Amino acid sequence: MRWKLKPETDSQITSNLAKELSIDYTLAKLLVQRGIQNFDDAKAFFRPDLADLHNPYLMKDMDLAVERIELAISNNENILVYGDYDVDGTTSVSLLSSYLKTIHPNVATYIPDRYAEGYGVSYKGIDFAEDNGITLIVALDCGIKAIEKVAYAKEKGIDFIICDHHRPGKEIPKAVAVLDPKREDCEYPYKELCGCGVGFKLIQALAGKRGETIDDLLPYLDLVATAIAADIVPITGENRVLAYYGLKVINTNPRNGMKAMIHQIDKDELTITDVVFIIAPRINAAGRIKHGNYAVELLTEVDFDTAVEFASAIEKNNNERKDLDKSITHEALQQIEKNNEQQNFSTVVYNETWHKGVIGIVASRLIETYYKPTLVFTKSGDKLAASARSVKGFDVYNALEQCSEFIEQFGGHKYAAGLTLTEENYPKFKAKFEEVVKETLPEELRTPEILIDAEISLSEITPKFFRIINQLAPFGPQNLRPVFSASGLRDNGYGKKVGADQTHLKLSIIDGVNQKTYNAIGFSMGDKFELVQKEQDFKAAFNIDENHWNGNTSLQLMLKDLQPA
Template identity: 50%
Template sequence: MEYNWKIRKKANEERVEALSSEINVNPTLANILVNRGVDTFQKAKDFFRPDLDKLHDPFLMKDMDKAVNRLKSAIENEEKIMVYGDYDVDGTTSVALFYGFLKQFYDQVSFYIPDRYKEGYGISDKGIQFAADNNFKLIVALDCGIKAIEKVAFATELGVDFIICDHHTPGEEIPKAIAVLDPKRKDCSYPYQELSGCGVGFKLIQAYSEFTGMDPAGLIGFLDLLAISIAADIVPITGENRILTFYGLERINNNPRPGIRALILASKIEKEIEISDIVFKIGPRINASGRIEHAKASVELLIAKDLEDALRRAALVEDVNATRKNFDENITKEALSMIRKMDETKQFKSTVLFKEDWHKGVIGIVASRCIEEFYRPTIILTESNNKATGSARSVYDFDIYEAISECSDLLEQFGGHKYAAGLTLSVDNVVAFQEKFEQVVCSRIETIHMMPVMEIDDEILLDQINYKFYNILKQMAPFGPGNPEPIFCANDVYAENVKVLKDKHLRFNIVQDGQQTRPTCIAFGLADKLKYEDDTYFKMLNGKMRFNIAFDIRENTFRNTSSLQLYVKDIKFD
C-alpha cells in the first residue's frame, strides 16, 4: 500500500533549544517532545518519570460522590451487587478489575457478561431481568450504559439501581441512574477525558478506597488489567493513561496475575511485554471468547487464583482463538471478493457489505482487513436476531461516527468513536443505508483521507543513530495513540548487501553521503512487493538507486550481541 508521508512541522525553535538545554537531549529529540506537548522541564519530568501520585482526584468526576455512597450503602446493607460489563477486552478487564476488587472483602457480588448473539451490545433486558429475579439491588455497569435510557428506566421499575461507568460519547440525554460516571459528559469537569471503560471503573474503586480509608497500595495489583484495557481499546496513552499504562506494564512484566501469565505463555512471548504485544497477541486472545462463544470464559481466566487453573482456562481460550482466526480468514477473503466485484462498476469511496451468515464475532476484524486492501471507511454487516448488525472502521482523520450519525434515521442503534463504531438496523434498510452512507462519505471525505498517512517525526542523518539517542527514545515508551513510536526518515540513501529472508522479508544496509554509519535495515513483508510483484522496483533497490526511507529504531540481540536496526516502514524512490 502506498503511503502519503506527512513530516511534522518543526516546533518553535526557541522552545526546542531551551528544552534541549534543560533536559540535556539533542535538538531532534527535543523537537519530538515539544511537538507532543512536552515543552517544559516539569512536563518532561512528568513524561519521563510517571508518578502514581499524579493521578487525578477521582471525586473530580461528575457523580463520583453519589456512586461511592451507593456502593458503600449496598455493602453495609449486604445487598447483592451485579458487576455488568461488555464482552470485549475493555469490558472483560473492567469486570475482572471491579469484581476482583469487591470480592476481596465482600461476598454478595457476582458478574454478568451479555451474550453477544442473544443479547447484543451493552445493557440488555435479559440481564436486568436476571438481576431482578435473583434479588440483585445494584448493577455496576462498566464500559457500557451511557445511552441506556430505556434500560435503566426498566431496571428502576423492577427495583434495581444502576451505577454506570462508561467512556463512550453520551447522547443528548443521560440515563437516570443513581450515578453516571463518564468523563465525556458535557457537564463533567474531570481533567482527563480519554480513560478506557476499565479506567473509569478504576477511578471508582480508587474513590471508594479513599473514602473508606483502605490502603491505596492495594490498587496496584489491578493495574495489569488496566494496562491491557488501555492498549486493546486503542485509547490515547497520554496524561493519566500514560501513568496507568506505565505501572500496568511494570506489573505485567514483573508480577502478573495468573491469568495474564497464562496468556503470555500461550502467546509465546519471551521478551519484555510492550503495548504492541497486548494489541496483537494478548488482547485478541481475551477477545476471542466473546467473539466466538461467551466472554464469561475470559473473565474467569483473568480472575483465576492460581497458575494451574489459569493455564487450563488459557488453553480453552487458545482453542477458541484458533477458531476465530479461521472465521476471520475465510470471511475476509469473501468480503474482498465482493468489494472487487463492486468496484468493477463504480469506484466507491466507502464500503458497506452485508451477508446474513457471516460470523458476528469477527466482522470488526474483517472491516480492518478490508481497509488494509481498500483504503476507505468500511462497515461490515451480518444478521443477528433478525437484525442487521455491524462494525465500522475508519481511515486517517475521517470521523466515521459522525458519518453514521447522519444516517441515524435508518438505524435502530449506534455508538462508538471517531475511528470505530457499531450499529444495528432493520435488514430491510440495508440497501438504503449503503446508498446514504456512500453519499455522506462522498460529501465529507477529502483527498487526504483516501491514502494512508505515514506520520514522520523528523528527518535525521544516519550518524545521529547511536545508543545515546536510542536510550532516550526508549524512555519515551509506552507508545500508542497520542504518543506513537517515533518514525524518522533519511533522504537520498542507497542500499548495499540486499538479502531476501524467507522469500518475504528484506535485509540491507543503507549508505548516505558524508555519513559514517551504515545501519542494518529490516523490511518485513517487503520482499513480496519488491521481488515478486514488481521486479523492476526490486532491481532499483538492489542497483544502488537513491531513495528516501522511513523507519523506527529498535535494538536487536543475536547470540548475546546487541546492535541497533532500522525497521523499515516505507521506501520512496525519486
C-alpha cells in the first residue's frame, strides 16, 4: 500500500487554533485539514445546527414542484411517489410518501422491480400510474435522464416532478419541475445531497407552507441519515447537519421499521459506520433478493409488531444475499484466473447465471483482491447488465462515456455506475474498457493508498485526545476517521496471529520513545506477522478506537498497514 501524508497545514493558523480551543497542535491540524480555521468554524463543525440548513427555495424549480403538489392536493389528485430500489431510493420514497400522507389521502408508492424493469423510471411504472388514475408522479433518486419516459407520461396526461442527485445529461427531461443540485443552471449552495436529501428539501419547502418548522421534520431524519451513509456522499456542509441529527433520531426515537432492525443486533449506539454495514445492507437486501417494496413497507410501518415481522423477513433476505455474494465472488475470482486476466488493467467478468441483485457487491469484493476498476455482468432479459465499481481517484463514469458506442444505457457516479448492453457487444465493450483504463489510469492509482492525517508519537494518545477525535463524527467521505502513522515501534513479544483461520494480527506494541504499551489489532493482516518478529522496528498506520472487554474499556490501535522501519 502507498502511504501518503496530507500536506502540512499553515503553522500560524494551526497554532492560533490550538490556543483558541485549548487543544494540542495535532488536533488543531486535523481541524484545519477539514477547513476549520477559527473558533466560529469549530463551533459550527462540532455543534451542527438545523438553522444552518439552506432555504429549499434556493434549489431551481422548487417553487414549481411545491406549486404542482399543492395543486394536486387541492384538486384531490392521486399522487405516485416513485423511487429506485436501493437504500437511497427506498428511504426517499418512505420519506416523501409518509410526509404527504399527513396532508393528503391519495398517495401511492412504486418501486420498480430490479429484474423486470431495471434501474430508474420505467414504462411499466407509468402504465401502473395510468391504470390507477394517477396524474402526478414524483420520482426520487432517479429520473434525471428519463427524457423519453417523461414524454411518454405526458402523452397520458401524467405530470412528473423529478428529485435526483445524479449528473444530468446534455438534455433535462421536460418535467413540471426537475430538482437536482447538480444541474448546471441550479445555484443551490450545496451540491452533494443524496436523493433522499433532495426529497427532504422538498418536504422542508412543503412544510414551510403549512407553518411547520424544521423541528417538526426531525422524525424524518433517520431516513435521511441512512441514505447519506449508504450512498457514500460527502459528510460535509448540509449533509453533516442532516447526518448528525439523523443519527440522534436513530439512537433515541427511530421509526418502528428502523427500531425493528436495531432490535436484531446487539448494539447500544449506532454510528454512521454501523448504518453503512448493519442497517443499509438489510434495507438493500429486500430489493436485491425479493422486491424493494418490502423495504418501503418496513420503513413506513406504524405498528411495531408488524414491523418486527417485516424486519425478520428482510433478515432472511440479507442472509441469502450474503451466501450469494460469497459464492459469486468465488466464481468470479476463478474466472479471472482461468482466463489469465490477473495482469489486466481492469476487471470485467460475466456469467449469465449470476444474481443481478448482488453483482455490485461482488464488484467491490473483487477490488479487494485485484485493485482495479471492475465491472461484473450478468444476463438481464435479452440484455447484459453490469455494476461498475472504481478505485480511488479514477472516474469510472467518464471511462464508460468513452465506451458508449457499445452501451445501450448507463448512469451513476464517479465510483459506482450501472449499464446495459447487448450480448454481441460484450467482447467489444470489454476490450474498449480495458484500453480506456490502460490509457487513463495513472500508475500511482494502481496501488491502494492510505492517506495519513498526521505523524504522531504514541505518547500523544490520551483519553482526551480520543474524545476530541470522536467529536469529529459523523465520519464519512471528506471527513474520514483520522489515520495516524507512528514509527520506532516494536512488538513486545506477545504478538500473534488470531482468528479461526489465523488471518488477523494481534499485537502489543511498545513505543520506542516512552516505552508505553498499546494493544493493536489488524484485521486480515496475519501475513504481516513476520515483519514484527525478532524485535524488529516497524512503523504503523492506524485509527484509534476503544476496546471493550470483560467490563473494561481501553484505547486500541486499529491497524491499517505495517511497514519496515
